[in-house]
Amino acid sequence: MVTPTQIDDARIFAPPPQQRERGELGQEDFLTLMITQFRNQDPFEPMDNGEFLGQLAQFSTVSGIDSLNGSFSGLAGALRDEQALQAANLVGRTVLAETDSGYFDGAAPMGGAVDLGAAATSVQIDITDASGQLVRSIDLGQQAPGTVRFDWDGRNADGDLLDAGHYQISARVVRGSNVESARAFIRANIESVTLGQFGGAMTLNLAGGESLSLSQVYQIT
Secondary structure (H helix, E strand, O other): OOOHHHHHHHHHHOOOHHHOOOOOOOHHHHHHHHHHHHHOOOOOOOOOHHHHHHHHHHHHHHHHHHHHHHHHHHHHHHHHHHHHHHHHHHOOOEEEEOOOEEEEOOOOOEEEEEEEOOOEEEEEEEEEOOOOOEEEEEEEEEEOOEEEEEEEOOEOOOOOEOOOEEEEEEEEEEEOOEEEEEEEEEEEEEEEEEOOHHHOOOEEEEOOOOEEEHHHEEEEO
16 A cells, blocks of 8 residues: 555655646656555555555556557548548449439439349339329330349320429339339439448438448449
């Protein structure tokens, strides 16, 4: 146990007060106190080795945690910088995203793609409005395996131009007598990017007000 006298002795070896933060015990302070404790211990009741090692381990643990926290802070900063760089490169780009909703602006065609793992006798794209009503079906015919692209001019089955808004896209694939659904990707323009808070994933903000996560992006063009 360190007595007041021992603490006074330790102050002789400690750095001047103006060089340390008040109430802060650094590594040099700790070692100084330990040396002073050795010098002033009772020779008939010397400090136990286990107690000495325990104090060293406790200080090493605290010091290690501080160092680890500093390393994590540096890593978090690097990740934020990397995320900001990715965001700057994505704004203004066009992506194919795995979503069933696309935005038609009333003029430019809305398009996307279908991912085929095997050849198909026929591929059909169904487009429905916000009320769930089918407004147009596009027959892409027979297709080989791979990515099959499509475009919709915004017109219904009668040839009338529809209003701007969000429309649902789904894909059906015919293989022999079987009809299956297929993954559909919508082409979209990235207007801005929202960086994730506290290391979270970034959000892609699209034309028309929709948002996507980066994990939904299939291709960047």
